[in-house]
Amino acid sequence: MNPRIKKIHGLLKEKKLDAFFVSSAHNISYLTESISRDSFLLVSKDGCVYFTDSRYTAEARGVLGRSFKIEKIVDSIFRSLALACKRENLTNIGFEEAHLSYAAFKKMRKELPESLRLVPTRDLVETLRQKKNANELARIKKAVGITVAAFRYAEKILKPGIRELEVAAEVERFIRYQGALCAAFDIIVASGPNSSYPHHITSHRKLRNNEPVLIDMGVDYEGYKSDLTRTFFLGRITPLYRRVYAIVLQANQLAIESLKIRARASEIDNVARGFIAGHGFGEFFGHTLGHGVGLEVHEAPRISGKDSAPLTSGMVFTIEPGIYLPGKFGVRIEDMIFLTEKGVEIPSGSLDK
C-alpha cells in the first residue's frame, strides 16, 4: 500500500474514525500520487474509493494504482458517498472542514444517514505534505531550475518599450519549452509604479527607461510548483531605489542566514522585519516573510510573525521580504529554501540578486 495512505490509516486509528473523506484536489493529488481534478476520495480501513465524473474515469484508470477503486459519480458526490458508507458499514467519517463549502456540508449531512457522525478535521493531509520526500524535492528543484532559467531569459528581453504582458508571453512560452506543464500562477510583471502593488495584475503598460521591473513567477513541474521574485532596473538607478534594494537584499540574506532546523518561523520573520523597520521602512513591508511551496504555490508552513512552530526537516518555503513605496516603486526578492537534515539548501541560489 502507498505509504501516504498508510499514514492516513494511522491517523484514522488515532482519531477513532472509520474513514476520511477528502475533498481538496491537492490533498487527493498527494494521496494518490497523481494530478487529480474534480474528484473526491474516501479512505477507510477497507480501502480507497476514488470518485470522479465521466470526463475523468478512463484517465484515472490509467493513472491510479491498484489500491484505488474508481467509482463514477452519477447523481451527486454525496449520493455516491452515502452508498459507499453503507457498503462499508461506516459509523463515522472525518471530513475536511476547510475544503467543503457550507452548502456542500449541508448537502452531505442531508444525504448521509443521521446515525453517521461527521467529524470536522483540519490540516490532516496538509501537515503530512509539509515534509517533502526526495522525489518531491527533485520535482521542486526542477521547477526552480526552469524558473531560474526563465529569469535569465527575461532579463535579456527587458527593454524600454516592451509591454508587461509581452514579457509574460515570452517567459511563459519559454518555460513550456523547458518542460514545465504551465506557469504556477499568473506571471507578475510590474513596471515602474506598478511594482509598488505587491500583487499587481500584469498589464499592457510599456516598460520605460529609468524604472524598476519586478517579476514574480513560478512553474508547475509534474504538479510541483516554484515561486521566485527578482526586481530589475532599466537605465539609471536612483539613489532611493539603490537604498531600498540594498535593504531588501540584506533582509533576504539575514533571514536566510538565520534559518536552521528547529528555528521558529516567527523568529525568521522577525529578523527580516526588524531589519527593514530598523531602516525606517517597516510600514512598507505589509505581507508575511514567506510561505510553503509544493503541490500548491501557497501551502504550509507560513513564515510569519504569528507562527511560532519550529521549522522541521523536509520543509520547502519562500523567503521574500519587500518594500513597497506607494505611487513610487516596490522591491521584492524572493528565494526558495529547502530545509533538510544536511542543512539549508537554496535551489534558487545561483540566480543573481
Next chain:
Amino acid sequence: MNPRIKKIHGLLKEKKLDAFFVSSAHNISYLTESISRDSFLLVSKDGCVYFTDSRYTAEARGVLGRSFKIEKIVDSIFRSLALACKRENLTNIGFEEAHLSYAAFKKMRKELPESLRLVPTRDLVETLRQKKNANELARIKKAVGITVAAFRYAEKILKPGIRELEVAAEVERFIRYQGALCAAFDIIVASGPNSSYPHHITSHRKLRNNEPVLIDMGVDYEGYKSDLTRTFFLGRITPLYRRVYAIVLQANQLAIESLKIRARASEIDNVARGFIAGHGFGEFFGHTLGHGVGLEVHEAPRISGKDSAPLTSGMVFTIEPGIYLPGKFGVRIEDMIFLTEKGVEIPSGSLDK
C-alpha cells in the same frame, strides 16, 4: 450608485436582510466592476465596505468607485466584519453558502455576536450575472475574437513532431500579443488517443501523422472569458473518425439551430444527445452539452438534461457536444453563443468546423 449594487439593495429588501456578505471573488468583481482578489464585500443599506489586505489596499483605492469604503483586514476578515456589523447596527446578514467553507462559517459564527442572524443565500449574484450587458458582451466578443485568431494560428503550426505542450506554448504567447490578459484555463492540446480524455492534461507527447488533435482553449480579456474547442486531423483521415466527426458536427449544428429565447436548456441538450444516441454513440458523450461563460469559464446557466429553466436574453453559453472512444480518439466541437433580443449570435461562427 452602481446599478448592480442597486439590485442587491432590492434583493436585501425582498429577503428582509440588513446586509449581504460577499465572499466569492467573481461575485465581488462583478459588483465592483473591477478584477478583485483576496477580498470580501459587505453591501448594506448604508453603503459598501470592501475588505482586503495590505497587498491590495493601494491598488483598490485607485480602481474602486467612490461608493466603496476600503477597509484593511488586520487580524481576520471576520473580526473586521464584526466591527462593521456593530458600527452599522446590523441584526441579520445574508452570506454566500456556496462560497464559504464550513470552517470559515464556524469562524464567522464565533466572531459575530450571537444576536446577529446569519442567513445562507445561494446564487444571488450568479443569477444577476447570467444577463450580460452590452459592455460585458463586448468584452466576451473580444475574448472570442482573440481565441478564433489563436485557432487559426494553431492550425498553422500543427505538424507531426511538435509536442502538445509546445503547441500550447506558442498559442499562449500569441494570445498575450493579441491583448488577452492570460489564458482562461490551462490550454488543452490532446493528440491521438489523448483526445479521448475530455479533460486531458496537455503533455509532452509529440503529434503524429494520421491522428487527430483536439484543442480546447479560451482567453481572459479584461476579466471576461471565452471557451472554444476544435478538433483537427493530421494526415489521412480514417473512415471512423470521419463518421464520428460528422455526427458531432451535426449535433453541434442541430443544437444551435434549436436555440431560441424561452427554449429550455434541457431541450437543447436533448436535441444533441438524442442525435448522437440515435447514431449509436450515446454512451460516449458523458458530459453536459454546455455551460455559461462570463467572469468565469463555467458559470450559470448549465445546458444539461437536468436544467429545465428557460433560456433568457443576455445569456452567454457554450454548445459543445463530443464523442470519446476510449483508447482511440475523441472529437468535441465547442462554440460560444450569445442569446439576445435580436436572436442567436455566434461570435465564434467565423471559425471553420
